[in-house]
Amino acid sequence: MKKHRGISYAKWGYLFILPFFIAYLLFSFLPQALTIYNSFFDNYRQGLTQIGPTFVGVKNYIKLFTPDKTGTIDILKYAGNTLILWVGGAIPQIVIALLLAVFFTSYRLKIKGQQFFKTVIYMPNLIMASAFSMLFFTLFSNVGPVNQLIQAWGWSDVPIDFFAKKVTVRTLICSMNFLMWFGNTTILLMAGIMGIDQNLFEAAEIDGANSVQVLFRVTLPLLTPILVYTVITAMIGGLQMFDVPQVLTNGAGNPNRTSMTLIMYLNNYLGGSKNYGMAGAISVIIFIITGILSLIVFRTLTKKD
Amino acid sequence: MTNKKSADSRRARIQMTLLRAVVYFILIVLTILCLFSFYMLIINATRSNAQLQGGFAALPQGHFLDNLRNAWTDASINIPRGMLNSFFIAASTAVLTTYFSALTAYGIHAYDFKLKKALFTFIMAIMVIPPQVSAAGFVQLCYKFGLTNKFWPLILPGIAAPVVFFYMKQYMESVLPMEIVEAARMDGSNEFRTFNTIVLPMLRPAIAVQMIFSFVASWNNYFLPALLLTKAEYKTVPIMIAQLRSADYSKFDMGKVYMFILLAILPVMIVYIILSKSIIKGVTAGSVKG
Secondary structure, X not given: OOOOHHHHHHHHHHHHHHHHHHHHHHHHHHHHHHHHHHOOEEEEEEOOEEEEEEEOOXXXXXXXXXXXXXXXXXXXXXXXXXXXXXXXHHHHHHHHHHHHHXXXXXXXXXXXXXXXXXXHHHHHHHOOHHHHHHXXXXXXXXXXXXXXXHHHOOOOOOOOOOOOOHHHHHHHHHHHHHHHHHHHHHHHHHHHHHOOOHHHHHHHHHOOXXXXXXXXXXXXXXXXXXXXXXXXXXXXXXXXXXXXXXXXXXXXXXXXXXXXXXHHHHHHHHHOOOOHHHHHHHHHHHHHHHHHHHHXXXXXXXXXX | OOHHHHHHHHHHHHHHHHHHHHHHHHHHHHHHHHHHHHHHHHHHOOOOXXXXXXXXXXXXXXXXXXXXXXXXXXXXXXXXXXXXXXXXXXXHHHHHHHHHHHHHXXXXXXXXXXXXXXXXXXXXXXXXXXXXXXXXXXXXXXXXXXXXXXXXHHHHHHHOOHHHHHHHHXXXXXXXXXXXXXXXXXXXXXXXXXXXXXXHHHOHHHHHHHHHXXXXXXXXXXXXXXXXXXXXXXXXXXXXXXXXXXXXXXXXXXXXXXXXXXXXXXXXXHHHHHHHHHHHHHHHHOOOOO
16 A cells, blocks of 8 residues: 555645645735736726726826826835835844844843843734834824923923924834834844854954954854845835834825825725726736845845855 | 953953943833833823823823723724634634644645645745735725625635745754654554644644734734725724724823723733743744854
């Protein structure tokens, strides 16, 4: 019965991975193909009437990149917003995470209470982003505790409207993204540093290198692959930014759509008008950007082996 | 031991102490930053609307149960229902995701077949594609086939979870001796039974961690559920929180609002506080090794 071991077992391999591929095909691949297909059609609802689907070629794409009356190209504006909101959170996120990872793994510093600090800094990562954003909205609202403190301390006589200015809204979003992700990045980078051969650190020390030299000459160069991986996965994550700005600005991206992200834009077309044509075109563009970023990840990871 | 040498080592020791002080200072500042908003949330959830309008308070004020009652029985935002819906979706997703990811990983790990390498590479490649880029087509299909306001279109896609698959695969490479599987084969156990009764129990730590992660991800998920669950009785917690934001804010009992937010994040917080150690370990175990 078990003579044809190789052949009979291969069948089990296929069988076991089958559900994954069926689910992928039905719930990811098919919708993905449909999304791309749709992007070449007029297909939306206007009030109660359904328009299309009618084949329109690349009209949706042209429309996406056509300036409106004020001369702005929405998708570029929102891509810019997404980039700014991502960079503003990601730079402190990566710098602080790198510092903390070095601190935590330093056998000279011997930081105590590591488990506690790690537990605290990782916690915001698990918090529901929409609830976190709602919390910030209440805390920073005109009658919220932050404004109450500002007035009580006499820093300002009138409440500061954090949600009326571009700078403050963006700063709040960046801060939330930073708080939600720096703990996660710290833990990833720590694992990276602990994966480095400890003898190298000892050798550097015997050669008389100080902490800063060790950081820049040993730790960072050896950490580069994992750092690249972290940055690019963070970028792909940043591209998906939605919950925080959506809830904070109630979907409007206020003020003047300066905190509207690409996925919020996509959501606007999917929400009310069910404009699958335009939503499809936006998705394709996001897909292409992700594809390019992923290719870089893939390259850096496979180059290492 | 010369004088110069001991002076040097003293200076080095002072430097190290100073550096350590700076490091602890940074850590404490970050801790405060992380905890401030949650501390304010908990404090404000214990205050009445009048107290909240009246000014800042750093200590609890005894209206916790009132706020809880008001939030729990609110007519427009049915939070108990939302939590139940979210729990059902998240728990089912967690079970399906971990089980099928382990099964897929085992299929690739334990067997040799022609397409193995290609399929593995394929799964790795789709790992980074954000789910939002197929959302338009998914939403369209759901509306076309009447699958809105149903939970399973949000649960079943969890069967194909490349990230969890990768974690399971890594875990198997480090802990799963094929001798045990061979032994089970000798005993005449069929492959599917071997997986369920022998392999799966050995993966228990990995499954537990990934169950938590997928539960949390699903509990917090907002984008797709908001597009598909439009009827009040099917809404999940994140949709209700966003609804809170879009409602006329000035008319709200703020104590209740804080309580809603607290209820939304409390289940995950409690699990995290109990299991933080293994959760934090799980963050790295599946990622690339440096």
